[in-house]
């Protein structure tokens with residue numbers, strides 16, 4: 001049986017799902033008389049760690065990004081000190097949907113397995129992990145879910161998360177994430193593709209349209225400090241994790257995922273990349289079938305994709321000063337369509353959990 005005196009949750013949340021989950025768990029812990037501290041790990045700044053005499057149970061809550069934990073959480077866990085407590089738990093929020101009365105789950109991939117393994121290597125015992133299918137916030141892929149549906153998904157998930165917390169706090173182990181292990185293992189290669197390549201491409205698909213009034217909210221709110229002003233307009237750096245906070249919070253709805261621009265980048269990259277690979281083969285007289293060259297081709301393509309996309313993004317950023325470019329980008333951005341809703345933020349209870 002446990003003898004925890006406190007609960008510390010470290011969370012990262014683009015659009016509030018992991019934050020709400022952390023608050024629900026903290027609520028349950030408070031009912032059991034535990035001191036609760038839930039801390040947002042934005043920019044990995046001012047993180048408060050528990051003292052060992054607080055006998056803490058430590059939790060980590062984060063969204064799933066590309067079938068993996070959000071990169072900032074992986075970085076946080078990699079640098080997390082050893083020996084702060086015996087037990088930890090993990091919660092990943094995923095892309096939940098609802099069609100008619102049917103609640104559809106997202107996919108975790110390695111989002112739970114990898115952090116659990118990293119914490120295990122640090123000597124922590126993972127007493128529970130669970131995916132939670134809160135509303136999908138992947139707005140470049142689909143318009144945001146309608147408010148009524150969001151509310152219904154939230155109500156269902158609140159019960160699930162509180163139940164999860166109740167079991168953990170009463171000393172039970174909950175490994176709910178294991179249910180989908182076969183599928184998660186099957187898609188795990190995509191997680192690594194996303195981590196090492198895909199996310200860098202996505203970071204270069206955001207633009208601030210002519211609606212931007214330079215209020216600076218996106219820069220202030222970005223959890224990874226990935227937005228800065230270049231040429232007097234917001235510019236997204238490669239460190240952007242596409243958490244969707246900026247796109248959904250912008251009061252002017254000025255931030256778009258530029259689909260047309262991304263398609264042009266991809267086309268140019270594909271054309272240039274193929275030529276670079278052929279040039280290297282011919283210059284160095286390489287047999288294209290050898291295994292090491294196949295591996296090298298992948299690495300060259302990833303590095304090429306990051307460099308070419310970044311270069312093109314900077315050019316486009318300046319070119320947006322010209323009307324045709326500005327309008328091409330805006331009118332080929334699906335997120336600019338009138339029916340493409342932004343994420344609906346649910347107002348959470350305002351209980352005091354020492355939210356840092």
Ligand SMILES: Cc1cc2nc3c(=O)[nH]c(=O)nc-3n(C[C@H](O)[C@H](O)[C@H](O)COP(=O)(O)O)c2cc1C
Pocket residue numbers: 012013014015016017018019062063064065066067068093094095096105106107108109133134135136137138139241242243244
């Ligand atoms: C870039 C990106 C990648 C995502 N990848 C996945 C994924 O692989 N699997 C999944 O179920 N949901 C995925 N989602 C959806 C989010 O994980 C989900 O909406 C989550 O609840 C958001 O939590 P938050 O509001 O705390 O950021 C992704 C969302 C974004 C923006």
